[in-house]
Amino acid sequence: MRDESSSPEPSSEPSHDHAWPDRGRLSADVAVPYGEMIDLLRGFLDKVSGARPDPATLADLTHDLKAWSERLQACAVEERDQLFARLLDQPGRGQTMSPALVVEKQEVGDFRGHVTFGRYFLGVNGAVHGGTLPLMFDEVLGRAAGQPGLRLRTAYLKTDFRALTPLDTRLEVRGWLDRQEGRKYFVRGELRHGDVVCADAEGLFVALKPDQR
Template structure:
């Protein structure tokens, strides 16, 4: 799955950069549809969790943020420091471009949201994003390795607040963007309704007993 994900990311990168003639584009599209048809033979339903996934442990192979099997993930590499702190590294590809040469603002918000949630997980907390505030200070450039730091700031009942920042690996003192998120752990009955039809337990997003 990781090998396929890597190959598909190469394909996506090639597709968003190509300037080949229209005839070559048509041939590539036909080949891509043939490959899609072959993969759908063993497909799963929209609510089915992949056999290799473990949502409670944070293993999501097709996550659009970090999944090694995902064709659209940057991917983001996260290292948990424990105690509510994580560090992550990411290099934004051409496929996630906003203004020319720069990461899309939504991509920046997405990776910030993810590391904030992972900081909660490292503290033994769960929850869904209730609010996310992003402050964009400087451009996040394509093809440059960036580092994200996130930590839990406060917890009260089912609510947790976490903060994160993005810098470049070469200049860790210059903050490019910051995020602050409020996460709320679901009550068991709310979790059951939210994840109705999903074939894995939703403990990762619920309040701890």
């Protein structure tokens, strides 16, 4: 994300090609089992957040996680070939960095879905950590602004917190395109718990030029 003080312009990235998404990757044979693994990982992180393990349990978990990390290291690939956060047909795009956003409707200029924040995203006193919401809105607003063949970068994103966001509760989320000015897409969004607006956001996304990555 960039500061809004001057006319935002997306910068070029390193020379390696990591254009996203790669449509050929969306129907990969491993997409569904990978999504199932990520779902279990989300549950594990929720349990880690809510647990106070004894020393023996910690030692066992540390040993097991080290072994799994070494096994995954042998499967390492380049950025453009990774599955994490690249599976558009999986909740949350198959990642654990932000909550699993479930898409209900996605059309050009209009995105609707729902999300449930688990224990991993706890701030304090049963409320979601505030820093999680801008991350979620970056996804929602980006999807609302996007359309086939269009590659966007976040230039500006502002989130207003209106009410406490509860854990373990289905929340409705929406994003919509407010207006477009050339390569600039101005987008808005909101997160609701019933009639209560937990947070809303506004953002500016800039379409990349053909020679930009």
